[in-house]
Amino acid sequence: MSIDLLTKLEEEKEQWIYKAIVRFDKELLENAEITPENQIMQIKNMHNRMYRQRTREWGQMNKDIKRMKESLEEAEQSVHHLNMAAQSLQEEIAQYEELIIDLDTSLLEKFKCELDKRFEFDQIKGCVLFKDRKTTKLVKSFYELNREMDEFYQKQLDRSIRRFEHFLGVAAPYERFDFHTNLPVTALSLKHGRGLDQYLVLKNFEEDYQIVQDTLNENNTMVYNDYVEQMNHFKQYGKKVLLQKCIIKKEHLRMVFDELEEKNNQKRANVLSISKLEKKLSKSEWEWNHELERVRKLDEILKEEFVNVVSVLQEKLFAKQTSDADRWIYHQYCQIILKQSERIIGNEYS
Incomplete structure (x- = not known):
């Protein structure tokens, strides 16, 4: 078993x-x-x-x-960093383009040679009163208006310089803008008034008055045109600097966008x-x-x-x-x- x-x-x-x-x-x-x-x-x-x-x-x-x-x-x-960089570049480019436009708004106002306001006129006859028909009055008015003209333009030039330096402060911080002042002007040469201070003949006074007016207008136009030419030169230079900066920044922006695309694909x-x-x-x-x-x-x-x-x-x-x-x-x-x-x-x- x-x-x-x-x-x-x-x-x-x-x-x-x-x-x-x-x-x-x-x-x-x-x-x-x-x-x-x-x-x-x-x-x-x-x-x-x-x-x-x-x-x-x-x-x-x-x-x-x-x-x-x-x-x-x-x-x-x-x-994230590239987006921040792109935003910063876009803001800089927009700023430069806005400054280029703003440069064109920098205009020079022309001085008004208002000789007539320095003399008292006969409202009926429309001529200068006898008491104001003096050589010294004409000469003094000429130099005073010339000085006022210089001061008028100097104030505008100072403002323009500050604007240019402000506009280009970011793009070209070390640039300085100086206008050539003390420009040569035509000296006053009266036809009459070599004797008595007082004009006895109205026609002689009116001829010298017109000479003063014409000389002031000539000097004003010459100085104005010269300053406008200098200002246009600064404007063109400023635009050139800003445009170059825009081109560089836009190229940087393009590179940032290319890198952004690559990183987003990644x-x-x-x-x-x-x-x-x-x-x-x-x-x-x-x-x-x-x-x-x-x-x-x-x-x-x-x-x-x-x-x-x-x-x-x-x-x-x-x-x-x-x-x-x-x-x-x-x-x-x-x-x-x-x-x-x-x-x-x-x-x-x-």
């Missing part, structure tokens, strides 16, 4: 593993050359190899994602790469979780079959009718099956 039992148990010692494989996946039984225990060990070993490979892949993917996110952050910072590429890699990582993790559940299911089945077979053996082991020899055999096979379970269920997996 003990020999038959020993033979029977030897033949059935892997039946519990076989039943577990049938429950888990019948297709595994197609390879009859491999024992059930080895088949389980192959599954576990393949699972462990897969886990190590997946772990390496996940580590590399996480490193790549981290690197791409750092690159994306750097690109975003670069885009951002889009990084976002797309990160998205693809994160999807790939998520899919890989999902597949692994599915595989993990599959191996856990196998272990659960193995545990159930192990419990079933051990329960049967223990029932027979402790049965009253079981002989001592058979009890010893049942005990030994319980130990064999326990060792089997430790080998195939005890394998670590993640």
Whole structure:
């Protein structure tokens, strides 16, 4: 009886593993050359190899994602700085273009030689009163109006200089503008008035009065034209400087826009790469979780079959009718099956 039992148990010692494989996946039984225990060990070993490979892949993917996110952050910072630079350049260009327009508004007002306001006229006859018909009066009026003319233009020139230096302060901070003043003017030369101070003949006074008026007008026009010419020269120079600055700034702006386009393309590429890699990582993790559940299911089945077979053996082991020899055999096979379970269920997996 003990020999038959020993033979029977030897033949059935892997039946519990076989039943577990049938429950888990019948297709595994197609390879009859491999024992059930080895088949389980192959599954576990393949699972462990897969886990190590997946772990390496996940580590590399996480490193790549981290690197791409750092690159994306750097690109975003670069885009921010480039946008600030572009805005600053656009403001400078707008300022230069506005200054070019403003330069044209710098105009020189012509002095008015109002000689008549220095003399008192007869409202009926329309001529200068006798008391004002004097050489000294004419000469004094001439020099006073000349001085007023100089002061009138000097004030405008000072304002213009300040405007030019303000306009070009950003573009050419070290430029200085100085008008040539003290221009040569025509001296006064009266036809009459070499004798008495008082004009006795109205016609003689009127001739000298006209000479004073004409000389003042001539000097005024000459000085005005000269200052206008100088001002136009400064304007053209200022426009040239500002236009050169505009050209340089626009070229810088073009380069900034080119770099912005490159960085934005880099951002889009990084976002797309990160998205693809994160999807790939998520899919890989999902597949692994599915595989993990599959191996856990196998272990659960193995545990159930192990419990079933051990329960049967223990029932027979402790049965009253079981002989001592058979009890010893049942005990030994319980130990064999326990060792089997430790080998195939005890394998670590993640």
